[in-house]
Amino acid sequence: MGKKLTKRSEDYSKWYNELVVKADLAENSGVRGSMVIKPYGYAIWEKMQAQLDRMFKETGHENAYFPLFIPKSYLSREAAHVEGFAKECAVVTHYRLKNAEDGSGVIVDPEAKLEEELIVRPTSETIIWDTYKKWIQSYRDLPVLVNQWANVVRWEMRTRLFLRTAEFLWQEGHTAHATREEAIQEAELMMNIYAEFAEKFMGVPVVKGLKTESERFAGALETYCIEALMQDGKALQAGTSHFLGQNFAKAFDVKFATKEGNQEYVWATSWGVSTRLMGALVMTHSDDNGLVLPPKLAPIQVVIVPIYKGEEQLAAISERVEGVVKDLRDRGVSVKFDNRDTHKPGWKFNEYELKGVPVRLGIGMRDMENQTFEVARRDTLEKQTVAADAVVDHVVGLLEEIQENIYNKALNYRESHITEVNSFEEFKEVLESKGGFLSAHWDGTPETEDKIKELTKATIRCIPLNAREEEGVCVYSGKPSKIRVLFAKAY
Amino acid sequence: MGKKLTKRSEDYSKWYNELVVKADLAENSGVRGSMVIKPYGYAIWEKMQAQLDRMFKETGHENAYFPLFIPKSYLSREAAHVEGFAKECAVVTHYRLKNAEDGSGVIVDPEAKLEEELIVRPTSETIIWDTYKKWIQSYRDLPVLVNQWANVVRWEMRTRLFLRTAEFLWQEGHTAHATREEAIQEAELMMNIYAEFAEKFMGVPVVKGLKTESERFAGALETYCIEALMQDGKALQAGTSHFLGQNFAKAFDVKFATKEGNQEYVWATSWGVSTRLMGALVMTHSDDNGLVLPPKLAPIQVVIVPIYKGEEQLAAISERVEGVVKDLRDRGVSVKFDNRDTHKPGWKFNEYELKGVPVRLGIGMRDMENQTFEVARRDTLEKQTVAADAVVDHVVGLLEEIQENIYNKALNYRESHITEVNSFEEFKEVLESKGGFLSAHWDGTPETEDKIKELTKATIRCIPLNAREEEGVCVYSGKPSKIRVLFAKAY
Ligand SMILES: [Zn+2]
Ligand SMILES: [Zn+2]
Numbered sequence: 001m002g003k004k005l006t007k008r009s010e011d012y013s014k015w016y017n018e019l020v021v022k023a024d025l026a027e028n029s030g031v032r033g034s035m036v037i038k039p040y041g042y043a044i045w046e047k048m049q050a051q052l053d054r055m056f057k058e059t060g061h062e063n064a065y066f067p068l069f070i071p072k073s074y075l076s077r078e079a080a081h082v083e084g085f086a087k088e089c090a091v092v093t094h095y096r097l098k099n100a101e102d103g104s105g106v107i108v109d110p111e112a113k114l115e116e117e118l119i120v121r122p123t124s125e126t127i128i129w130d131t132y133k134k135w136i137q138s139y140r141d142l143p144v145l146v147n148q149w150a151n152v153v154r155w156e157m158r159t160r161l162f163l164r165t166a167e168f169l170w171q172e173g174h175t176a177h178a179t180r181e182e183a184i185q186e187a188e189l190m191m192n193i194y195a196e197f198a199e200k201f202m203g204v205p206v207v208k209g210l211k212t213e214s215e216r217f218a219g220a221l222e223t224y225c226i227e228a229l230m231q232d233g234k235a236l237q238a239g240t241s242h243f244l245g246q247n248f249a250k251a252f253d254v255k256f257a258t259k260e261g262n263q264e265y266v267w268a269t270s271w272g273v274s275t276r277l278m279g280a281l282v283m284t285h286s287d288d289n290g291l292v293l294p295p296k297l298a299p300i301q302v303v304i305v306p307i308y309k310g311e312e313q314l315a316a317i318s319e320r321v322e323g324v325v326k327d328l329r330d331r332g333v334s335v336k337f338d339n340r341d342t343h344k345p346g347w348k349f350n351e352y353e354l355k356g357v358p359v360r361l362g363i364g365m366r367d368m369e370n371q372t373f374e375v376a377r378r379d380t381l382e383k384q385t386v387a388a389d390a391v392v393d394h395v396v397g398l399l400e401e402i403q404e405n406i407y408n409k410a411l412n413y414r415e416s417h418i419t420e421v422n423s424f425e426e427f428k429e430v431l432e433s434k435g436g437f438l439s440a441h442w443d444g445t446p447e448t449e450d451k452i453k454e455l456t457k458a459t460i461r462c463i464p465l466n467a468r469e470e471e472g473v474c475v476y477s478g479k480p481s482k483i484r485v486l487f488a489k490a491y
Numbered sequence: 492m493g494k495k496l497t498k499r500s501e502d503y504s505k506w507y508n509e510l511v512v513k514a515d516l517a518e519n520s521g522v523r524g525s526m527v528i529k530p531y532g533y534a535i536w537e538k539m540q541a542q543l544d545r546m547f548k549e550t551g552h553e554n555a556y557f558p559l560f561i562p563k564s565y566l567s568r569e570a571a572h573v574e575g576f577a578k579e580c581a582v583v584t585h586y587r588l589k590n591a592e593d594g595s596g597v598i599v600d601p602e603a604k605l606e607e608e609l610i611v612r613p614t615s616e617t618i619i620w621d622t623y624k625k626w627i628q629s630y631r632d633l634p635v636l637v638n639q640w641a642n643v644v645r646w647e648m649r650t651r652l653f654l655r656t657a658e659f660l661w662q663e664g665h666t667a668h669a670t671r672e673e674a675i676q677e678a679e680l681m682m683n684i685y686a687e688f689a690e691k692f693m694g695v696p697v698v699k700g701l702k703t704e705s706e707r708f709a710g711a712l713e714t715y716c717i718e719a720l721m722q723d724g725k726a727l728q729a730g731t732s733h734f735l736g737q738n739f740a741k742a743f744d745v746k747f748a749t750k751e752g753n754q755e756y757v758w759a760t761s762w763g764v765s766t767r768l769m770g771a772l773v774m775t776h777s778d779d780n781g782l783v784l785p786p787k788l789a790p791i792q793v794v795i796v797p798i799y800k801g802e803e804q805l806a807a808i809s810e811r812v813e814g815v816v817k818d819l820r821d822r823g824v825s826v827k828f829d830n831r832d833t834h835k836p837g838w839k840f841n842e843y844e845l846k847g848v849p850v851r852l853g854i855g856m857r858d859m860e861n862q863t864f865e866v867a868r869r870d871t872l873e874k875q876t877v878a879a880d881a882v883v884d885h886v887v888g889l890l891e892e893i894q895e896n897i898y899n900k901a902l903n904y905r906e907s908h909i910t911e912v913n914s915f916e917e918f919k920e921v922l923e924s925k926g927g928f929l930s931a932h933w934d935g936t937p938e939t940e941d942k943i944k945e946l947t948k949a950t951i952r953c954i955p956l957n958a959r960e961e962e963g964v965c966v967y968s969g970k971p972s973k974i975r976v977l978f979a980k981a982y
Contacts, residue, residue, distance in 0.1 A: 027622075027625070029557070029558045029618065029621075029622065030562060030565065030618070030621050030622075031558045031560045031561070031562060031609065031618070034558035034559070034560060035558070036555070036556070036557055036558070036622050037555055037556040038555055039553035039554065039555045039637060042553070042554050042555045042556055043553065043554070045556075046554065062530035062533070062534065063530065063533050063534070063537065064527070064528055064529055064530045064533045065527070065528040065533055065536075065660065066520070066527050067520045067522040067525035067526070067527070067658060068525070068611075068642055068644065068658050069522045069525060069581075069644075069658070070522070071521060071522060072588070072597065072599075074521065075588075075597070076596055076597045082588075082597055086587070086588040086589060086590075086597055087587055087588070087589075088586070088587070089586065089587060089588050090560075090583045090585075090586055090609070091583060091584065091585040091586070091587075091588065091599050092581045092582060092583050092584075092611065093582065093583075093584045093585065093599065094581075094582040094584065095579075095580070095581055095582070095646040096577070096578055096579070096580060096582075096646065097563070097566075097573075097577040097578070097580050097582065097610075098577060098578075099577075105567055106563060106566070106567045106573055106577055108563075108582050108584065108608055117599055118522065118581070119588075120559075120583065120611070127520065127521070127522070130520075130521050131518075131520065131521075131527050134518070140833065146530060150642075151559055151641075151642065153559065153560075155586040155587065167558060167559050167560070169556065342631065
């Protein structure tokens with residue numbers, strides 16, 4: 001099998017890399033920095049997509065599709081934006097290949113050079129605002145509430161499956177509004193939707209907050225974010241929602257006629273989550289035996305494994321199992337009955353443990369006699385014998401319990417890893433010994449932020465929205481501060 | 492409004508281009524050859540995707556995701572394949588931009604040149620078979636039944652919304668099998684699924700057939716296709732399914748251990764449909780007033796338009812309408828109650844006609860008194876007065892009737908536009924006067940096929956699967972032939 005995992009305590013990073021591959025979520029491809037998302041991993045992403053898409057549509061958003069390619073001149077229109085993305089752009093320069101004259105193979109045809117280079121979208125603000133110019137003339141055309149599911153490319157030198165890849169999948173919402181207030185409300189709404197999705201579906205507790213100026217999206221006036229904490233004490237940014245002010249409207253000259261007949265620039269937001277969420281999901285819940293998946297996103301919620309010798313026993317077991325499968329499906333539970341005779345029960349137990357299937361039902365001849373099932377839950381690895389006629393209700397309840405339990409476990413971990421620190425010594429000590437979020441006073445300057453990053457590798461993850469005012473002094477500079485921010489080392 | 496359409500009889504091509512834009516399906520972008528799919532158009536595509544995805548999964552396929560970029564050397568491995576795609580490849584050569592030293596703006600950084608160029612996928616056989624090499628060792632790993640929803644790029648000089656665009660959205664299935672027979676069965680299965688989808692959901696009748704050698708997919712041994720006929724008498728290839736033999740397995744050295752322990756090359760298929768289907772949908776059913784959508788793919792199946800003066804009348808109508816909306820939704824019908832006071836009823840009638848909403852309910856004060864609704868169907872433009880308490884049942888029935896009617900109408904058109912021709916004179920005359928499919932004997936050579944194309948612009952759309960043997964002579968060369976094939980001018 002070769003499926004034995006490195007332990008988290010030995011090498012957390014190696015554990016993660018192995019787990020993603022061994023659990024059939026994703027693997028590296030022959031293209032530097034680009035991953036293959038395997039069917040099992042993609043099935044989880046599809047469940048995420050379906051739920052997010054539902055939440056977007058319930059709040060009035062529609063999907064659309066914009067070009068993959070962005071003319072270089074578009075990207076350059078908003079100064080901060082191009083500054084932020086220029087260093088990681090994949091550039092299309094030619095549109096044809098041809099046979100080399102020396103017969104050495106296929107080469108780029110030098111005569112098929114584009115007049116203007118095309119950038120493979122790293123994000124779509126520019127091409128979308130170029131389009132919105134055609135869509136928006138009057139206040140009657142507002143708001144525009146559009147989302148796109150797409151692939152984007154940001155050239156990265158050091159990549160890791162799901163966490164940082166040259167190409168990734170995401171959704172990007174791009175909205176246009178008549179007023180500043182409405183745009184800010186939209187940005188906050190989407191942050192809240194992301195937080196609700198992370199907590200209720202992924203079982204990942206998050207802190208909602210604002211990014212500091214240096215961590216903001218290139219072109220935004222304000223970036224809202226949700227920050228999660230992984231089991232190794234490092235933070236992970238799980239979603240961002242940007243208030244873009246009128247920056248892109250000005251860059252692309254998008255004005256609208258107000259009710260009063262004035263011409264004003266349109267207000268904008270953009271917001272996105274990506275396949276990075278898959279990394280957050282894996283790192284939040286999984287253990288040394290493999291994945292632990294929240295029932296609400298598990299492609300298979302329940303697996304049933306028969307323990308038998310010979311056709312006759314399998315036939316008897318199958319008959320009993322059939323009704324349970326049907327009843328569970330009627331209750332909306334996804335079930336797999338793994339009756340393959342090519343693999344032993346023990347192999348199957350390990351396999352579904354590795355793949356994080358929330359509930360496993362085992363049934364052998366003793367269970368047949370006693371009219372029971374053995375019920376094993378993945379999160380706690382506990383086993384229990386349950387009467388056959390109660391097993392459907394039991395499993396349905398158990399799935400809810402697991403969903404809640406893994407969230408609470410992650411929440412307890414997170415809560416016990418937010419540490420208030422009041423000096424730079426303490427800051428460094430806690431960061432190295434315990435990790436997690438450090439709640440510390442900061443003087444509000446990018447210089448101090450940079451210096452702390454340089455000395456400790458910790459960055460300001462966010463200024464939490466629920467932070468209360470408190471007189472204090474910056475842990476680094478000693479200058480006065482009115483609010484604690486959250487520092488952490490981050491993915 | 493400026494929404495008045497060119498008539499089909501005046502200029503079919505102009506009618507199509509205008510309709511796609513005016514009905515808010517898609518528009519050209521600032522990127523040459525790339526379109527923006529607008530929310531209304533995308534909503535139809537989403538319905539197509541959802542249904543196709545269901546049909547793929549019901550037949551055992553899973554989704555996955557493979558890289559957008561293909562190393563140039565991969566594309567070159569299968570000789571026919573690279574030959575077929577080399578002329579339309581978008582090529583990434585650099586991975587960074589930088590500020591020009593003369594301050595003139597952002598330029599491609601010459602130091603960030605890729606060692607090997609990357610091709611933006613025109614199709615994914617090569618990158619996928621490079622991956623399958625890792626997935627497949629033994630007969631136990633087969634079949635692999637994987638599909639991908641993705642964007643692809645084929646550089647086109649002359650583009651048209653949906654029909655031919657540089658970037659388009661599609662799905663591509665890529666399967667691997669232990670035997671030749673199984674792969675052929677898979678290719679046929681998927682052609683049948685495409686045909687079922689086209690006929691039952693899009694309401695578009697199709698001919699199933701095989702492509703001739705010169706029209707085959709680059710790298711395939713056999714290409715199955717479904718061919719539809721548009722209202723102007725031109726054919727449109729709506730989907731293809733390829734039997735790839737062992738070509739890609741050999742190019743990427745993908746072998747498997749058989750049950751008997753031998754090493755054999757794997758057998759392959761690939762199959763795809765794209766946003767081109769949107770073009771087929773528009774061109775098959777729509778009329779001079781705008782879109783006609785099949786109820787099964789219409790984003791809004793029923794629109795209700797109130798005809799009223801003042802708040803009070805609207806309130807009374809709204810109350811009556813509310814129950815109908817709820818009852819229709821309970822029956823699974825998507826309904827929009829357009830109670831906007833910014834637009835007049837007449838404007839709304841035109842708008843929903845243009846957008847192809849299958850059923851429109853009108854209700855004014857006379858209907859309120861008489862307890863009726865005015866029911867208008869989009870396909871025939873007929874109106875009818877229906878008692879309020881019968882309207883829900885009536886509408887549900889009507890939606891089915893419309894779905895059937897537009898299919899039958901398209902089928903009648905298609906059937907009356909397959910013409911048997913027996914001489915080249917007749918061939919040319921029917922092609923120019925009536926158009927449609929010409930059922931003609933052909934000597935089986937690519938030379939004759941080419942010559943006919945050169946002289947008439949008609950190509951062999953397919954060798955129909957249901958063709959019966961018949962002694963005859965080639966319409967062009969006079970050589971003997973045993974089967975009639977279908978010629979047509981095509982999109
Ligand atoms: Zn700890
Ligand atoms: Zn005709």
